Amino acid sequence: MKRPHIFVELQKTPPVLSTPEAHIFEDPTPASTAQNTPRPTDDELWEIYEIARTAREVRDGGYKRVALQFPDGMLRDSPRVFEALEEELKRSPATVAPAGKVRQEDELVTSFTHLSTSSARTEQARENGIEKGRDGTAERVRFYILADTSYGSCCVDEIAAEHVEADVVVHYGRSCLSPTARLPVIYVFTSHPLDIPDAVQAFESTFSSKEEKVVLMADITYNTHIPTLHTSLLSAGYTRLLTPPIIHDPSSQIPNRELDTSIDLKEYSLFHISDPPQALLLTLSSRVREMFIYPTSSPAPSSTSTQKTIQANTAMTLRRRYALLTRLSTCPVFGILINTLSVANYLSTITSIRSLITRSGKKSYTFVVGKVNAAKIANFSEIGGWVVVGCWESSLIEGSEFFRPVITPFELGLCLQGDGERVWDGSWRGDFGGVEEMVGASSSKVGVDEEEMKGAERGDGVEDEDSEEESAPPEFDLRTGRYVSHSRPMRTTSSLTSPPASQGPGQSGGSTEASKVLTRRAKGDLVTVNGTVSPGAEYLRNQRTWQGLGSDFAETEASQEIEEGRSGVARGYTVGGDGERR
Incomplete structure (x- = not known):
């Protein structure tokens, strides 16, 4: 049986980033399909955007500056939601609870689907009370509409909210439910309608056996229909159904779903309402038996x-x-590409990824470019590959327009393993929950290698500066089959800067080490920054054709003649001394 080959189409040259002259006045923005749908009535608006619940949570929390974050498809409803929230707050003004007599349900009750607890908001309301205006009435709650989010619309935009000094963010639409770092969040999922009888018939046609083990799951915007669908399927005779509730945990067995750890998902099939994100499909592909999608995008x-x-x-x-x-x-x-500034623990994850790359003898650079696209990251041609640090959905970036591959932190851990150690069983994860485990495994491996190196030095008595590089196994590009001699540029630097174990910090071995560094630079002619080899600076010196303003005239002698330039105003310039007007 022949082994199947995997062909990946790769770009050989960077993409064209400029707009052709013929298309300069064309708008490349795709038309929004949401504008063609009928606008909701006032009653539908109050139900879809949960005006009463949102106003109640804002009032109970004592918030005075509220940021309303809408996805692009819902921005047209934002003025009406703004007015409805103000009207609801005026209709039922807040009351201050006496000290020590906070209602018990405010301490225990959680908001919709247990997404944001009320205890922190109650504590804030207890401390601040209700701010009074000069006339003795309650101060007006100010709402701010956030548009054009800093990153993906599924993430809470804490950066834009902090620009208006918001106390809380109300997030509308579907969400990745990644834990936030700074601000409290009120989630409004804007539930969409679902044809329950049609969904039941589709389920029955998919699973003919009533004893089939199935996990019922829906996209965030359809999750309110799961209890009704579950009841209908129980009435139809299905008895082995699981309906896990929503939680804030992307690293759980089913991302953001609470499930007993004793349940073996390999025995269950998945019935998902609406098209799930690609990251969820890849995550569950190795955890469940089969996956079936009930589409809702087309009737x-x-x-x-x-x-x-x-x-x-x-x-x-x-x-x-x-x-x-x-x-x-x-x-x-x-290149470490930061695709979020709101997800909790993203800073520690970046530090762990840097450590993981450094211990592998490779170099890393960190970039913050906002919303990721091919044009932005194509400017950094010295980067061989990108690692995205974002929410568990936005970390998966695919597209043939990218000049270099873009991978997730989980894929980076597999990538940095040797060819003899890399074993992939098909499992995949989009969050960065396993980065700490990979760093710990890398640390233990580095410790073993260092002990072996010290033992060899003690046995030989003399350290050879090229011993590590020469003893390392050869590396080949699995795509082209060519030998690669510079895949770990930082390994040589670490071996040169570390002092030998046989010498103390005060002995005269420092001059010998310095001479080795100088010899190494002369031998390889490496570019260093603060005594450390810099592949980026080496690329700038040897491979970039344009290195900044003035570099075009570095090899030519500057003209000593002084010429008179243009003068005048925009409606007509005078060129030179002859007075020619243009």
């Missing part, structure tokens, strides 16, 4: 037909991801 062909389910298949996507990370196994320089 059924006719009123009498039933919407058919789609069986999800992630084999091609997983093979493509594995091809990308094996391609980057010989990459010398990685």
Whole structure:
């Protein structure tokens, strides 16, 4: 049986980033499909955007500056939501609870689907009370509409909210539910309608056996229909159904769903309402038996037909991801791309990724570019591959327009393993919960290597500066088959800067080490920054054709003649001394 080959189409030249002259006045922004849908009525608006619940949580929390974050498709409803919230707050003004007599339900009750506890907000209201204006009335709550989010619309935009000094963020639409770092959040999922009888018929046509083990799950915007659907399926005779509730935990067995750890998901199939994000499909592909999707984006062909389910298949996507990370196994320089400033613990994750790359003998640079696109990251051609630090959904970035591969922290851990150690069982995760484990495993391996190196030095008595590099196994690019000699540029630097174990800090071995560094620089002619080899500076010196203003005239002698330039105003310039007007 022939082994299947994996072909990945790769760009050989950077993409064209400029707009052709013929298309300069064309708008490249795609048309929004949400503008073609009918606008909700006032009653539907109050129900979809949960005006009463939002106003109650704002009032109970004592918030005075509230940021309203809408996705692009819902921005047209933002003025009406703004007015409805102000009207609801005026209709039922806040009251101050006496000290020590805070209602018990405020301490215990959680908001919708246990997403944000009320204890912290109650404590804030207890301390601040209700601020009074000059006329003795309650101070007005100010709302701010956030548009054009800093990163993905699924994440809470704490950066934009802090610009208006908001006390709380109300997030509308679907969300990745990643834990936030600074501000409290009120989630409003804006529930969409669902045809329950049609969904039941689709479920029955997919699972004919009543004893089938199935996990019922829906997208955030359809999750309110799960209890009704569950009741209907129980009435139809299905008895082995799981409906896990929503929680804030992207690293759980099913991301953001609470499930007993004793349950073996390999025995269950998944029935998902609406199209799930690609990151969720890849995560669950190795955890459940089968995945079936009930689409809601397109209506059924006719009123009498039933919407058919789609069986999800992630084999091609997983093979493509594995091809990308094996391609980057010989990459010398990685770029850490920060795709969030709101997810909790993202700073510690960046530090762990840097440590992981450094211990592998490779170089890393950190970038913050806002919303990621191919044009932005193509400016850094010295970067061989990118690692995205973001929420568990936005970390998965695919597209043929990217000049260099973009991988997740989990894929980076596999990429930095040797060819003899890399074993992938098909599992995948989008969050960065396993980065700390990878750093710990790398630390233990580095400790073993250092002990072996010290033992060899004690046995030989003399340290050879090229021993580590010469004893390392050769590395080959698995894509082209070529030998790669510079895949770990920082390994040589670490071996040169570390003092030998046989000498103390006060002995005269420092001059010998300095001479070795100088010899090494002369031998390899390496570019260093603060005594450390810099692959980025080396690339700038040797491979970049343009190195800044003035570099074009570095090899030519500057003219000593003084010429008179243009003068005048924009409606007409005078060029030179002859007075020619243009």
